[in-house]
Amino acid sequence: MSDRTRPRILILGATGSVGEQAVDVALQNGMPVLGLSANQNWKRVEQQARRLGVRAVAMTDEGAAAELRTALADTDIRVYGGEAGHLDMIRASGADFAVNAVLGEAGLTPTLAVLESGMDLALANKESLVVAGEIVMREARERGCAITPVDSEHCAIFQALRAGAQGEIKRLILTASGGPFFGRKRTELVNFTADDALKHPTWSMGAKITVDSATLMNKGFEVIEAAHLFGVDANRIDVVVHRESIIHSMVEYIDNSVIAQMSVPDMRLCVQYALTAPVRTAAVIPPLDLVAAGKLTFAAPDTDTFVLLGLAKRMLAVGGAAPAVLNAANEVAVAAFLARKIRLLEIFDAVTRVSEELAPRAKGAHTLSEILDFDREARARASALLGS
Ligand code: NDP
Ligand code: MG
Numbered sequence: 001m002s003d004r005t006r007p008r009i010l011i012l013g014a015t016g017s018v019g020e021q022a023v024d025v026a027l028q029n030g031m032p033v034l035g036l037s038a039n040q041n042w043k044r045v046e047q048q049a050r051r052l053g054v055r056a057v058a059m060t061d062e063g064a065a066a067e068l069r070t071a072l073a074d075t076d077i078r079v080y081g082g083e084a085g086h087l088d089m090i091r092a093s094g095a096d097f098a099v100n101a102v103l104g105e106a107g108l109t110p111t112l113a114v115l116e117s118g119m120d121l122a123l124a125n126k127e128s129l130v131v132a133g134e135i136v137m138r139e140a141r142e143r144g145c146a147i148t149p150v151d152s153e154h155c156a157i158f159q160a161l162r163a164g165a166q167g168e169i170k171r172l173i174l175t176a177s178g179g180p181f182f183g184r185k186r187t188e189l190v191n192f193t194a195d196d197a198l199k200h201p202t203w204s205m206g207a208k209i210t211v212d213s214a215t216l217m218n219k220g221f222e223v224i225e226a227a228h229l230f231g232v233d234a235n236r237i238d239v240v241v242h243r244e245s246i247i248h249s250m251v252e253y254i255d256n257s258v259i260a261q262m263s264v265p266d267m268r269l270c271v272q273y274a275l276t277a278p279v280r281t282a283a284v285i286p287p288l289d290l291v292a293a294g295k296l297t298f299a300a301p302d303t304d305t306f307v308l309l310g311l312a313k314r315m316l317a318v319g320g321a322a323p324a325v326l327n328a329a330n331e332v333a334v335a336a337f338l339a340r341k342i343r344l345l346e347i348f349d350a351v352t353r354v355s356e357e358l359a360p361r362a363k364g365a366h367t368l369s370e371i372l373d374f375d376r377e378a379r380a381r382a383s384a385l386l387g388s
Contacts, residue, residue: 220312
């Protein structure tokens with residue numbers, strides 16, 4: 001890598017909430033962007049590709065790839081199509097670092113292609129670690145690739161871990177905003193709709209993760225993500241509700257010193273640090289005004305109401321393909337909820353039922369193809385259950 005603070009990068013899922021912020025970080029830091037990808041939104045990729053002067057783009061939707069090929073015919077930019085084309089673009093890119101901001105389980109094969117190509121990975125796609133955490137971490141270790149977290153909680157822990165050694169960690173404390181339904185009991189959640197769930201109090205994010213934040217499924221995924229990234233058992237990872245989203249997470253050391261990382265809630269800091277760590281570069285986000293914030297509050301999560309947080313910890317303990325089953329059932333349920341086909345509590349119930357039914361068998365699944373078989377089975381069961 002030529003310049004630590006200006007790696008040559010790929011941005012996967014470039015048209016999404018994190019992807020757009022990664023484009024902004026690259027522009028503000030003068031980082032060369034070699035390639036971009038998305039699923040369908042070829043018009044936005046065309047604009048980004050021209051602005052950034054990339055060498056290659058990939059659209060996983062073949063129709064979108066054909067449109068983009070025509071639109072970019074006056075350039076030398078190579079356009080790849082389909083899921084296989086996406087992986088080909090990654091492998092041929094010669095980049096130093098890839099930002100994976102693809103949504104959902106679809107981000108897993110790109111994650112593996114990045115690592116197999118020997119690139120470092122700035123990982124926003126937490127589903128890669130939820131679905132196949134052991135495989136992904138092993139691949140990174142064997143190839144000597146760094147995985148730096150973009151998820152704000154994990155970026156905070158990554159920074160706080162510079163204050164002590166692995167053997168000195170007592171526990172990780174993930175903060176959670178609590179989402180729009182904080183303080184509500186199960187009986188009060190019955191009538192909430194997708195529009196209510198999409199009103200996140202502090203972060204502006206894509207629709208799927210905003211719903212996951214409202215159900216606390218997102219925090220459950222983040223416990224699994226943290227366990228893999230930092231090699232800490234789930235029973236030493238706690239969650240505390242912090243409504244203001246100023247402390248992004250903390251590490252408690254064996255001497256009971258707690259190191260917290262704070263900033264205004266803005267994912268661009270996380271993308272930037274993931275790409276330049278351990279070096280820091282000039283700010284792309286506004287400064288934190290603690291006096292304006294006034295006070296920081298903390299509360300225990302209500303795990304009786306928000307059952308998916310506890311379910312995630314249980315599925316991590318079961319191991320094998322159990323977390324992949326959890327993720328797959330959740331993807332199906334959230335899609336049905338966003339399509340206004342089911343109610344909020346049906347997400348809780350369907351994800352719990354599918355996970356608990358498949359867990360005893362999923363426990364023994366460890367290879368990628370076994371895990372993906374369970375992923376498919378869980379999707380089919382969730383769809384059947386929800387009539388979606
Ligand atoms: P969005 O829904 O906003 O964007 C998703 C992106 O992925 C789009 O560029 C989309 O392309 C692309 N995409 C979808 N399917 C595929 C596919 N099969 N192959 C390639 N690209 C695909 O999501 P977010 O930005 O909110 O989230 C992205 C990831 O980052 C998720 O894993 C999320 O959990 C994680 N994350 C997000 C945070 C946030 O602030 N948003 C915070 C922390 C983590 P197209 O536009 O063409 O559909
Ligand atoms: Mg997060």
